[in-house]
Structure formats: C-alpha cells, structure tokens
Amino acid sequence: MAERARVLEVDDVTLRFGGLTALDSVSLHIDEGEILGMIGPNGAGKTTAFNVITGVYQPTSGAVRFEGQPLAGLKKHAITRRGIARTFQNIRLFNSMTALENVLVGADAHHSSGVLSALFRTSKHRREEDDGHERGMELLEFMGLTSRADELAANLSYGDQRRLEIARAMATGPKLLCLDEPAAGFNPQEKVQLMELIKRVRDRGYTVLLIEHDMRLVMGVTDRIVVLEFGKKIAEGTPAEIRDDPAVIAAYLGVDEDAS
Amino acid sequence: MGVVRTYLDRMARRYAALPRPARLALIVLLVIFFYVLPLLRPPIITTEQIDFGGVMFGVAATALVAVGLNIVIGYAGLLDLGYIGFYLVGAYTTGVLTAYHFAWPFFLVLPLAVVVTMATGVLLGWPTLRVRGDYLAIVTLGFGEIIRLIVTNVGWLGAAAGIKDIPHPPNIGPAPKPPFDQGGLFSIPSLQWDGIIPSIDQGRDTRFLIFGALSAVPYYWLILTFLILILFADRLVKDSRVGRAWEATREDEDAAELMGVPTFRFKLLAFALGAAIGGLSGSLYASSQGGYINPQSFPLLLSILFVAAVIVGGAGSRWGAIVGGTLVAYLPERFREFADFRLLVFGLALMILPVYRPQGLLPPRRTIRARVAAKEIDQLEGRDDAQTEVL
Ligand SMILES: Nc1ncnc2c1ncn2[C@@H]1O[C@H](COP(=O)(O)OP(=O)(O)OP(=O)(O)O)[C@@H](O)[C@H]1O
Numbered sequence: 057m058a059e060r061a062r063v064l065e066v067d068d069v070t071l072r073f074g075g076l077t078a079l080d081s082v083s084l085h086i087d088e089g090e091i092l093g094m095i096g097p098n099g100a101g102k103t104t105a106f107n108v109i110t111g112v113y114q115p116t117s118g119a120v121r122f123e124g125q126p127l128a129g130l131k132k133h134a135i136t137r138r139g140i141a142r143t144f145q146n147i148r149l150f151n152s153m154t155a156l157e158n159v160l161v162g163a164d165a166h167h168s169s170g171v172l173s174a175l176f177r178t179s180k181h182r183r184e185e186d187d188g189h190e191r192g193m194e195l196l197e198f199m200g201l202t203s204r205a206d207e208l209a210a211n212l213s214y215g216d217q218r219r220l221e222i223a224r225a226m227a228t229g230p231k232l233l234c235l236d237e238p239a240a241g242f243n244p245q246e247k248v249q250l251m252e253l254i255k256r257v258r259d260r261g262y263t264v265l266l267i268e269h270d271m272r273l274v275m276g277v278t279d280r281i282v283v284l285e286f287g288k289k290i291a292e293g294t295p296a297e298i299r300d301d302p303a304v305i306a307a308y309l310g311v312d313e314d315a316s
Numbered sequence: 317m318g319v320v321r322t323y324l325d326r327m328a329r330r331y332a333a334l335p336r337p338a339r340l341a342l343i344v345l346l347v348i349f350f351y352v353l354p355l356l357r358p359p360i361i362t363t364e365q366i367d368f369g370g371v372m373f374g375v376a377a378t379a380l381v382a383v384g385l386n387i388v389i390g391y392a393g394l395l396d397l398g399y400i401g402f403y404l405v406g407a408y409t410t411g412v413l414t415a416y417h418f419a420w421p422f423f424l425v426l427p428l429a430v431v432v433t434m435a436t437g438v439l440l441g442w443p444t445l446r447v448r449g450d451y452l453a454i455v456t457l458g459f460g461e462i463i464r465l466i467v468t469n470v471g472w473l474g475a476a477a478g479i480k481d482i483p484h485p486p487n488i489g490p491a492p493k494p495p496f497d498q499g500g501l502f503s504i505p506s507l508q509w510d511g512i513i514p515s516i517d518q519g520r521d522t523r524f525l526i527f528g529a530l531s532a533v534p535y536y537w538l539i540l541t542f543l544i545l546i547l548f549a550d551r552l553v554k555d556s557r558v559g560r561a562w563e564a565t566r567e568d569e570d571a572a573e574l575m576g577v578p579t580f581r582f583k584l585l586a587f588a589l590g591a592a593i594g595g596l597s598g599s600l601y602a603s604s605q606g607g608y609i610n611p612q613s614f615p616l617l618l619s620i621l622f623v624a625a626v627i628v629g630g631a632g633s634r635w636g637a638i639v640g641g642t643l644v645a646y647l648p649e650r651f652r653e654f655a656d657f658r659l660l661v662f663g664l665a666l667m668i669l670p671v672y673r674p675q676g677l678l679p680p681r682r683t684i685r686a687r688v689a690a691k692e693i694d695q696l697e698g699r700d701d702a703q704t705e706v707l
C-alpha cells in the first residue's frame with residue numbers, strides 16, 4: 057500500500073484533571089482518507105481525546121500535530137479553520153436557528169465578511185452567502201435533510217438532529233471529521249444506515265475519526281481501530297486484529313456491546 | 317391576556333404571509349403615520365398634561381436605545397445592565413464638544429460622539445467579555461454607576477450642575493427673528509379634536525425646519541429618521557454572517573467556537589455596536605429641545621428600564637424592542653395625573669407580563685414557530701394543558 061499522508065498525530069499525550077488521569081501517554085495517528093475507529097468502555101477517555109484534539113483542553117504533556125503542525129496554543133475556532141471539525145456526544149445544535157442556518161454557521165468558518173460588507177451588501181457578502189447556501193443545501197441533501205432545511209433545529213426529530221450535526225461539521229470544510237458516538241440512541245437499522253453514510257462521507261475525501269460503542273458496527277466501517285481503557289491505549293490495529301486481541305476481549309468482557 | 321397573546325401572534329403571522337409589495341406599502345404607511353403622529357394629536361393617545369411632541373421625542377429616543385440594547389441582549393445574549401453609561405457618554409461628548417469646552421458644529425460632533433461611545437464599549441468589553449454571564453451583568457452595572465459618579469465629580473465635565481445651552485441641530489431655511497418671524501421654509505399645522513371631529517389647531521404650528529423652543533416636533537423627526545436608518549442597518553447586519561455568529565454564540569458558546577466562530581470578537585462587536593447606538597441616542601438627547609444635561613438625567617434606574625423595554629418587547633426582535641421602548645417611555649408620561657401611583661402600576665405590569673407572555677410582546681418570528689411546534693407535540697402526546705412556553 058502506498059504511503060499516505062499523516063493527517064493527525066497525537067504524540068504521547070497525557071491529560072490530568074486534578075488527581076484523575078483521563079489520558080495516559082496516548083499516541084495515535086490518522087492517515088489521509090481512512091476511517092479510524094476509537095472504542096473503549098464508558099469513561100475510557102474517548103471524548104476527552106476529542107476535546108484535546110479540538111483544543112477544548114490543552115494536554116498536560118505531549119503534543120497534537122495536524123498535518124505536521126503543532127496545535128498547541130491555537131484557539132478552538134482557529135483549529136476548526138485549520139481543518140478539524142467535530143460533532144458532540146450530547147447533541148449541541150443551535151436550537152433557535154433553522155437547519156440550514158446551523159449549517160451556514162459551519163460554512164461561515166471560512167468566510168470573512170463583517171458588518172460593513174453586510175451593511176453595503178458588497179459583492180463579497182453576496183458571494184459568501186451564495187457559497188454558504190449552495191454548500192449548505194448540498195450537505196443537507198447529502199444527509200437527507202433537504203425537506204427540513206427551514207425547520208428549527210429544536211423541532212427536528214432526534215435522528216435528524218444527529219445528522220444535522222454531521223452536516224454542520226462538514227460545512228466547516230474539514231480535512232478531519234471527528235464523530236462522537238453519532239449513532240447513539242439509534243435502533244440497529246438506523247445504525248447500519250448511518251455507518252453506510254459515514255463510508256460515503258469518507259469517499260468524498262474526508263478523513264474520519266469515529267467513536268462508537270457498538271463493536272460489530274465499528275468493525276464493519278473502520279480501516280483501523282484504537283482501543284482506550286482507563287485513559288490508556290491498550291490496542292491498535294485492523295478490525296480483525298482487534299477482534300482477536302486478548303486485552304480488548306478482557307476490557308469488553310461482561311460489557312454489554314450495545315450499551316448506549 | 318391570553319386573548320392579546322393570540323391576537324398578536326396572529327397579526328405577526330398574517331403580516332408574514334403578505335406578498336412583498338403589500339408588506340412594503342404597509343411599512344411606508346406606518347412610517348408616514350409615525351412622522352405625522354405628533355401633529356395629528358389623536359385623542360386618548362395624546363398627552364394633554366405635557367407637550368406631546370416632547371413625549372414623542374422621549375419615546376423615539378428610548379426606542380432607539382432599546383434597538384441598540386437588543387443587539388447586545390437579544391442577539392448576542394449578553395446581559396448589559398449599565399447601558400445608561402453609553403447613553404451618558406454620547407450625551408456628554410456632545411455637551412462638551414458643542415458647548416462646554418468647544419463649539420464644534422452638531423453634525424461633526426454627532427458622529428464623533430458615536431465613535432467615542434463605541435470606543436468606550438470596546439474598552440469596557442475587552443476585559444469583561446472573556447468571562448461569562450453573571451459577571452458581565454455586575455461589571456456593566458458598576459460601569460453605569462461609576463460613569464455617572466465621574467461626571468458628577470469632575471469639574472471639567474460640569475460636575476453636579478451639568479452642562480447647559482447645548483446648541484440645537486442646525487435649522488433648514490431662514491433663521492427665526494424673534495419675536496414675530498419664526499423662520500424656516502413653511503408652517504405645518506396641527507390638528508385638534510372635538511370628540512372624534514378633527515379641526516386645524518391655529519395656535520400650534522411647526523415651522524419646517526426650525527429646531528427651536530416653540531415645537532419639539534422637529535427634534536422628534538430627526539431622531540425618528542435615525543431610528544429608521546438604524547432599523548434598516550440592524551436588519552442588514554442581522555441577516556448576515558454577523559447575525560448568525562451572534563445567534564450561534566448566544567445559543568451555545570462552546571459549540572459556536574468549535575464550529576469556527578471567533579465568539580469573543582463577535583461579542584465585542586455586538587457590545588460596540590450596541591454602545592454606538594446608545595451613544596447616538598444620547599447625543600441626540602443632549603442637543604434636544606432642553607439643551608441641558610446633568611448627572612441626574614442618567615440614573616441607574618433608567619438602565620433597568622432599558623433592559624425591561626427589550627425583555628417586554630421580546631428579546632431578539634427589533635420590532636419588539638420598538639414596542640417595548642415605546643411602552644416604557646410613553647406609559648409613565650401618559651398617566652402623569654396618577655403621580656407616583658403610575659410607577660406602582662407600571663411596575664406591576666412589568667411583573668405580570670413575564671408570567672403571561674415570557675417571550676415578550678412581539679418575540680422573534682422563530683420563537684413563535686417554536687412555540688407552535690411545541691404545542692403540536694404536546695397535543696399529539698395528549699398533554700392539552702401542558703406547559704407550552706418556549707424560551
Ligand atoms: N472536565 C472534566 N473534569 C474532570 N474530569 C473529567 C472531565 N471530563 C472528563 N472527565 C473524566 O475523564 C474520564 C474520561 O471521560 P470521557 O468523557 O472522555 O469518557 P468516554 O470514553 O467518552 O466515555 P463515554 O463512553 O461514557 O462517553 C471520566 O472519568 C470523566 O469523568
């Protein structure tokens with residue numbers, strides 16, 4: 057297999073909350089165009105890893121590099137503009153805004169028109185609005201939300217809200233898309249559909265980092281898997297390797313696979 | 317109360333359903349109506365005890381303030397309890413530059429006052445907007461009071477005596493030559509009403525366009541013009557990347573930041589724009605008919621009243637801010653005969669309204685939509701008498 061570019065490198069990252077070590081010397085990397093699964097029992101530190109990658113927390117030690125550049129000290133919105141976007145385990149949409157407007161906020165990440173452009177309706181303002189609407193509607197269509205575009209986010213069904221979160225993250229034009237349990241609360245059939253969707257997301261050129269509890273699902277879509285437990289990386293490899301890894305089996309033994 | 321609520325909702329929805337030209341015509345008619353309102357002097361509405369033109373000026377000034385504060389509170393979700401401070405800065409900048417220390421022309425000082433107030437907003441917002449919620453409310457409350465204490469104690473700013481003889485805006489047409497020549501280009505009469513029968517009131521002319529002592533109406537026209545311009549600007553800005561960024565920040569600051577919104581910068585922008593509009597209103601107030609400002613004109617209570625105007629009208633809605641500002645400025649003047657009693661009634665009304673209509677009198681259209689949807693869901697789930705208020 058040809059050597060693929062490193063998109064993200066997490067290098068020996070440790071993060072402590074007071075006495076609790078939420079991440080303990082975790083190293084991992086993601087290559088361009090792959091879907092990397094991140095699994096682990098509740099409280100293993102998966103969401104915390106997302107928070108470190110997206111700049112919500114600064115690691116106690118270690119470094120995160122995106123396309124070779126260290127992210128340390130960058131503001132969250134600057135990291136997003138660099139090309140990392142995420143969804144949230146607990147849905148966090150802008151509830152009073154419509155589905156389209158939610159996506160527009162994401163698309164605005166790469167826009168720069170301000171008050172004066174808006175006041176005088178400059179060509180830049182119009183160009184950016186058109187671009188945002190076009191991309192926004194295209195993404196909503198991709199997520200099957202076209203008919204809901206003008207509905208308030210708060211009024212969408214649970215599944216539509218989850219999909220809208222993905223669309224909003226994609227609208228920021230990321231290279232790396234981090235999905236935190238996007239199928240949480242779905243029934244098995246919906247989960248399978250979502251995993252198909254995630255594959256299509258990857259086929260559009262996004263690199264995907266996916267947190268998911270359901271082992272069988274993760275096996276089906278990911279190229280590689282990283283397993284966390286108590287903040288430590290206990291295994292890494294292809295789905296087949298992970299399935300047979302004794303440490304992983306031990307970590308998941310007795311853990312309900314469909315816990316969600 | 318429930319009747320009023322459904323009626324207002326229905327009106328808002330019916331207006332939204334009109335075709336664009338009809339909406340435009342309606343707005344033009346409304347604008348004309350408001351320009352001539354102090355000349356029409358309709359019964360019941362007109363304040364008989366004090367000059368109606370002057371009251372209308374106060375109403376428009378408060379509505380302008382409410383529109384500015386709505387950007388801060390309604391759009392960006394920042395609770396600013398010291399907005400009077402910006403009103404004061406605008407007024408005092410005008411007083412100092414046109415009368416107290418300098419004699420610069422009005423139309424140069426007006427934009428300067430706006431710029432100075434905006435700078436004040438940035439200076440206050442820069443350190444305070446990084447922290448959230450309650451802290452901002454307390455800091456701004458302090459700001460409103462401190463700035464009043466400063467002008468009370470600094471002699472260079474007129475101290476407790478204030479600043480008087482602030483020049484009026486420049487006239488259009490020949491200057492008046494008292495006692496007989498009133499100047500201006502032409503006269504516009506007022507109406508008087510005998511029951512429902514109108515007639516021309518000979519003794520109440522407004523000269524076009526003399527900013528003098530005889531009629532307060534020209535001052536009202538000037539501030540109304542600014543109010544309309546600001547409303548247009550408000551609409552253009554709200555309906556853009558800036559407006560979306562404000563709303564996203566208000567809804568979920570962390571999520572907004574992670575979606576690429578530089579939230580601090582946009583909060584500062586809201587603060588600065590809000591301050592600028594407060595300063596504009598203050599500047600127009602300083603050069604209004606009285607031409608006199610002193611520290612007592614800017615009590616902290618007025619700050620609270622401004623916030624009440626935005627909340628009562630419906631935070632986040634520019635028309636709501638107008639309605640709220642109008643009520644807050646108009647009702648106490650209209651019911652002057654009840655003396656201090658009116659404040660009690662007014663206070664009670666402010667307490668009752670949030671109970672029956674927590675989203676304000678004229679909330680943003682989407683708030684109405686959210687409520688309708690919530691109601692539908694409740695009905696589907698068979699909870700007829702469930703709590704249906706949203707926001
Ligand atoms: N801000 C914080 N302060 C203190 N402790 C935290 C904080 N955030 C997370 N933790 C702790 O870090 C550990 C890892 O939490 P994290 O949310 O990353 O787990 P997770 O793998 O995402 O679990 P789940 O599958 O339940 O989502 C937990 O013990 C949690 O209590």
Ligand SMILES: [Mg+2]
Nearest residue numbers: 102103104145
């Ligand atoms: Mg988690």
